[in-house]
Amino acid sequence: MTDRFLRACRREATDRTPVWFMRQAGRYQPEYRALRERYSLLDLCRTPELCAQVTLLPVTQLGVDAAILFSDITLPLLGLGVPFEIVEGTGPVIGRPVRTEADIEALRVIDPERDVPFVPEAIRLIRQEAPVPLIGFAGAPFTLASYLIEGRGSRDLPATKRMLHGAPTLWARLMARLTEATLAYLRAQITAGVQAVQLFDSWVGALSPRDYEAAVLPSMRRLFGALQTTGIPTIHFGVGTAGLLPLMAGAGGDIIGVDWRIRLGDAWARIRQAGSQTGIMGNLDPAVLLAPFEAVDAASREILADAGGRRGHIFNLGHGVLPETPVDYLRRLVDLVHEVSAGPAASTIGAASPAERASGGRGIGS
Amino acid sequence: MTDRFLRACRREATDRTPVWFMRQAGRYQPEYRALRERYSLLDLCRTPELCAQVTLLPVTQLGVDAAILFSDITLPLLGLGVPFEIVEGTGPVIGRPVRTEADIEALRVIDPERDVPFVPEAIRLIRQEAPVPLIGFAGAPFTLASYLIEGRGSRDLPATKRMLHGAPTLWARLMARLTEATLAYLRAQITAGVQAVQLFDSWVGALSPRDYEAAVLPSMRRLFGALQTTGIPTIHFGVGTAGLLPLMAGAGGDIIGVDWRIRLGDAWARIRQAGSQTGIMGNLDPAVLLAPFEAVDAASREILADAGGRRGHIFNLGHGVLPETPVDYLRRLVDLVHEVSAGPAASTIGAASPAERASGGRGIGS
Numbered sequence: 001m002t003d004r005f006l007r008a009c010r011r012e013a014t015d016r017t018p019v020w021f022m023r024q025a026g027r028y029q030p031e032y033r034a035l036r037e038r039y040s041l042l043d044l045c046r047t048p049e050l051c052a053q054v055t056l057l058p059v060t061q062l063g064v065d066a067a068i069l070f071s072d073i074t075l076p077l078l079g080l081g082v083p084f085e086i087v088e089g090t091g092p093v094i095g096r097p098v099r100t101e102a103d104i105e106a107l108r109v110i111d112p113e114r115d116v117p118f119v120p121e122a123i124r125l126i127r128q129e130a131p132v133p134l135i136g137f138a139g140a141p142f143t144l145a146s147y148l149i150e151g152r153g154s155r156d157l158p159a160t161k162r163m164l165h166g167a168p169t170l171w172a173r174l175m176a177r178l179t180e181a182t183l184a185y186l187r188a189q190i191t192a193g194v195q196a197v198q199l200f201d202s203w204v205g206a207l208s209p210r211d212y213e214a215a216v217l218p219s220m221r222r223l224f225g226a227l228q229t230t231g232i233p234t235i236h237f238g239v240g241t242a243g244l245l246p247l248m249a250g251a252g253g254d255i256i257g258v259d260w261r262i263r264l265g266d267a268w269a270r271i272r273q274a275g276s277q278t279g280i281m282g283n284l285d286p287a288v289l290l291a292p293f294e295a296v297d298a299a300s301r302e303i304l305a306d307a308g309g310r311r312g313h314i315f316n317l318g319h320g321v322l323p324e325t326p327v328d329y330l331r332r333l334v335d336l337v338h339e340v341s342a343g344p345a346a347s348t349i350g351a352a353s354p355a356e357r358a359s360g361g362r363g364i365g366s
Numbered sequence: 367m368t369d370r371f372l373r374a375c376r377r378e379a380t381d382r383t384p385v386w387f388m389r390q391a392g393r394y395q396p397e398y399r400a401l402r403e404r405y406s407l408l409d410l411c412r413t414p415e416l417c418a419q420v421t422l423l424p425v426t427q428l429g430v431d432a433a434i435l436f437s438d439i440t441l442p443l444l445g446l447g448v449p450f451e452i453v454e455g456t457g458p459v460i461g462r463p464v465r466t467e468a469d470i471e472a473l474r475v476i477d478p479e480r481d482v483p484f485v486p487e488a489i490r491l492i493r494q495e496a497p498v499p500l501i502g503f504a505g506a507p508f509t510l511a512s513y514l515i516e517g518r519g520s521r522d523l524p525a526t527k528r529m530l531h532g533a534p535t536l537w538a539r540l541m542a543r544l545t546e547a548t549l550a551y552l553r554a555q556i557t558a559g560v561q562a563v564q565l566f567d568s569w570v571g572a573l574s575p576r577d578y579e580a581a582v583l584p585s586m587r588r589l590f591g592a593l594q595t596t597g598i599p600t601i602h603f604g605v606g607t608a609g610l611l612p613l614m615a616g617a618g619g620d621i622i623g624v625d626w627r628i629r630l631g632d633a634w635a636r637i638r639q640a641g642s643q644t645g646i647m648g649n650l651d652p653a654v655l656l657a658p659f660e661a662v663d664a665a666s667r668e669i670l671a672d673a674g675g676r677r678g679h680i681f682n683l684g685h686g687v688l689p690e691t692p693v694d695y696l697r698r699l700v701d702l703v704h705e706v707s708a709g710p711a712a713s714t715i716g717a718a719s720p721a722e723r724a725s726g727g728r729g730i731g732s
Contacts (some may be wrong), residue, residue, distance in 0.1 A: 158688065205627060209632070261571060261574065261610070263575045266575070
């Protein structure tokens with residue numbers, strides 16, 4: 001098994017820059033689409049054999065350096081006792097959003113082995129097969145709180161912000177509950193065998209640094225502090241966080257995941273200026289993969305040049321793979337990252353060789 | 367007439383920090399909602415008397431230091447010959463999106479006095495009445511191009527990015543056309559009497575700095591360069607631009623408008639580091655106005671403290687006023703900004719006085 005992903009998480013030297021993709025199991029794969037014709041998203045999550053199959057497919061198909069547990073950010077809601085459904089094209093919809101003190105008090109304490117037993121079971125299955133490290137994941141408490149309060153995806157998060165500003169004590173109670181639930185959920189994943197965990201704070205970019213500091217940072221600090229005692233690496237990811245990076249790095253995580261809205265080198269400088277020594281994951285715009293591969297080539301080389309061979313860089317997209325992405329492009333991108341970052345080739349950064357562009361082989365295990 | 371807004375645009379000393387609000391004419395006002403029951407958005411834009419009425423209402427109602435022409439980002443499409451309709455709850459929808467060379471060649475050259483004569487006419491009416499400077503506006507070429515290509519609002523802008531990466535020559539041609547159209551449109555507004563102009567690049571935050579630099583910056587530089595010769599101040603606004611600020615400041619504008627996703631002081635430092643001397647407009651999260659006023663008070667004082675009395679700060683929200691915003695809160699916010707920034711009161715930053723919180727008067731003209 002290649003350990004370059006875990007070595008990068010620990011900011012150790014690696015033979016190549018490790019690469020994996022958020023939502024690397026997804027609609028861009030014909031095999032995934034075929035499965036989704038027969039099973040719902042939750043069915044796939046709830047059936048360990050299917051979950052393992054979907055999780056492992058991109059590993060063999062693309063040659064990425066890490067697998068990520070196929071799951072959904074809403075699964076802990078099953079443990080919290082919040083009914084929801086996943087509506088095609090809309091995402092998770094919660095019939096009765098959580099907005100009052102009584103709603104918050106009614107949240108159950110999650111017991112992963114009781115509430116989501118299929119998650120640890122899938123993890124054990126995957127670990128038997130996976131040729132690369134397995135990443136567990138959970139939504140971060142803020143993003144989870146936003147889902148619970150808004151009841152569905154929302155651009156402005158008006159109800160969330162209203163509670164955060166107007167009822168800070170209530171907000172703190174909800175965040176404390178969700179922090180402990182997330183911790184219990186991630187601990188169960190770690191016990192079952194995941195080798196790293198990623199916290200997805202996908203919506204946190206809606207907040208001002210001031211609000212992040214008051215309303216989110218304490219929970220993230222508690223979460224990462226507790227995870228640190230488990231000894232496994234943590235990735236702290238958010239979208240639209242260029243202005244939040246110094247605070248996020250201070251909150252915790254061995255690796256900070258950034259989207260493409262900031263140059264990787266700029267993100268690195270901002271994190272270092274804040275006194276943090278974390279590594280960085282990112283940060284190709286997933287939409288570049290909809291253009292001819294020359295564009296992917298050029299943008300990816302620039303990211304690698306920005307990373308400058310520093311320890312602790314994990315190559316990824318800035319957010320999930322888009323459904324229209326050609327499978328072959330992702331495969332070629334994995335090769336490109338491995339080739340460009342492999343010693344001598346690193347000096348050719350900026351000039352794509354035709355051989356690299358035409359390469360169809362796989363970087364891992366070969 | 368108070369000239370503190372224009373003085374701040376020129377980075378001259380002001381007696382108070384000027385304040386106005388994006389979408390200060392809008393659904394949060396009962397009077398506006400009443401008009402919208404009788405007229406469509408485009409009807410209001412196309413009828414100079416109504417346009418003037420809607421533009422001026424928030425000036426008298428809130429006591430803001432600037433009026434902004436009531437208009438819509440899509441109006442130049444009338445001149446470009448691109449049919450569209452505004453769909454309630456969705457926004458502008460273009461039946462036949464602009465995606466091919468033929469589509470781009472078919473765009474007409476805009477002649478504002480012929481295509482949108484009601485705009486200069488409304489400006490002349492407003493100038494007769496307005497007790498404060500009038501800001502003209504246009505969507506920036508990138509945001510306009512995205513509308514044209516996607517055909518409607520879009521989160522990921524897949525078709526736009528596909529053209530930008532996959533057909534850079536076509537993209538450049540479209541941007542050149544839209545830049546000239548925007549310039550003609552703004553020149554007509556300036557001739558009619560607007561005293562400053564704001565470019566809204568509302569969607570530019572979807573781009574990586576690399577893509578911004580290659581695909582947007584040249585047009586913005588051309589645009590601001592040409593506007594500079596008119597002698598009137600320019601505001602360059604975008605959403606989600608924390609990672610783009612150094613480039614945006616380099617592109618042009620006397621004032622850079624930022625949203626709340628970065629601390630005002632941080633934005634200022636980033637712009638100065640890039641060697642630019644622009645002022646800054648911003649940056650209260652509009653959603654804070656949905657919480658009790660104490661939250662508005664605290665967040666606004668922090669922004670003013672961050673600005674530190676520097677010349678060139680114009681107080682605004684980080685984006686448009688939300689429909690659920692209480693009118694009275696905006697009025698109180700105007701007072702607060704004026705009071706806190708007025709000399710001695712500035713030293714009490716951070717401590718809201720009950721008198722200020724209870725104040726119902728208006729800061730302007732009093």
